Amino acid sequence: MMAVFVAVTVWGFGNALAKYIPLTGPTLAFHRLWLGSAMAFVLVRLSGRRVERRALRLALPGGIALGLNSMLFFSAVKYTSVTNATLITTLQPLLVLATVGRTFGEKVGPRVVVPALGAFAGAALVVLGPGAHGRHGGAGDLLAVGALLAWTWYFIASKRARVSLGTLEYQASVQLVAAVTVTPLALGLHQGLTGTSRSWLLVLLLATVPGGGHFLVNYAHRHVRLSVASLFNLVTPIAAMVSAALMVHEPVTGLQVLGTGIVLAALAVVLSDRSGRGSPGREKGTAPGGGASAEMGAEPAAVPAVDPLAPLDT
Numbered sequence: 001m002m003a004v005f006v007a008v009t010v011w012g013f014g015n016a017l018a019k020y021i022p023l024t025g026p027t028l029a030f031h032r033l034w035l036g037s038a039m040a041f042v043l044v045r046l047s048g049r050r051v052e053r054r055a056l057r058l059a060l061p062g063g064i065a066l067g068l069n070s071m072l073f074f075s076a077v078k079y080t081s082v083t084n085a086t087l088i089t090t091l092q093p094l095l096v097l098a099t100v101g102r103t104f105g106e107k108v109g110p111r112v113v114v115p116a117l118g119a120f121a122g123a124a125l126v127v128l129g130p131g132a133h134g135r136h137g138g139a140g141d142l143l144a145v146g147a148l149l150a151w152t153w154y155f156i157a158s159k160r161a162r163v164s165l166g167t168l169e170y171q172a173s174v175q176l177v178a179a180v181t182v183t184p185l186a187l188g189l190h191q192g193l194t195g196t197s198r199s200w201l202l203v204l205l206l207a208t209v210p211g212g213g214h215f216l217v218n219y220a221h222r223h224v225r226l227s228v229a230s231l232f233n234l235v236t237p238i239a240a241m242v243s244a245a246l247m248v249h250e251p252v253t254g255l256q257v258l259g260t261g262i263v264l265a266a267l268a269v270v271l272s273d274r275s276g277r278g279s280p281g282r283e284k285g286t287a288p289g290g291g292a293s294a295e296m297g298a299e300p301a302a303v304p305a306v307d308p309l310a311p312l313d314t
Contacts, residue, residue: 033067
């Protein structure tokens, strides 16, 4: 859970950073994903492992979803306000909560749903607290809805793939598939794939720090319930607010502080409630004793003694 918390925090920093990179959405996604892919493959080589064709096949759904999300969200903020784009994508936990029972057998009761709704209300205060800034456009809002659907798909696909793939192996594979996904559109739009040296440094920072958040979440997918991991996404607007205040001295309003308190309190309720934790079990579709538990908060003795970076035999 600490890995997920750090990840959503650096994603909030990445949202604030991406706002000021003077590149179009597809071009920014192109640079960020190819740099992230290269760094992931370097880590795989340094670890003495390699990415096999099987890993690329299992990472295909998640990679396509990540590529689409990157293009759509980076483009959305160019055509609508950052407020609208952020608020729309913040709906992701609600979509995940609606699907985890059917896809992973996770039981989500009122003790999770009610605090989740409260956390979303708090996140809305964080986003809307200072008022809408920038342009508002229906096309941008539609792109943000597409980014929301792709982001939800990415979380579900990654949870499935991590049952049988190690963290480094999946990270390299999913980044490569995502980079290949965005390349045809970026090249087809003839927008130019070069930028100033300052732009390159900012993209490198975006690929390294917020990009590292994907590694942390993909590691956590084998140890944290998807419903809980998704709720942590509501921290991202808070992190973006703090980052904007520190980087560009944007003021923080009382409504945003109130929203922050509501989000953190709601998450604390979910994480402290024993009903939100499952007993040691197995992933749906995994043989008993094989695969990681889909439940959150299992006792240490019940967690298989496996290397989280190594592939998991099923």
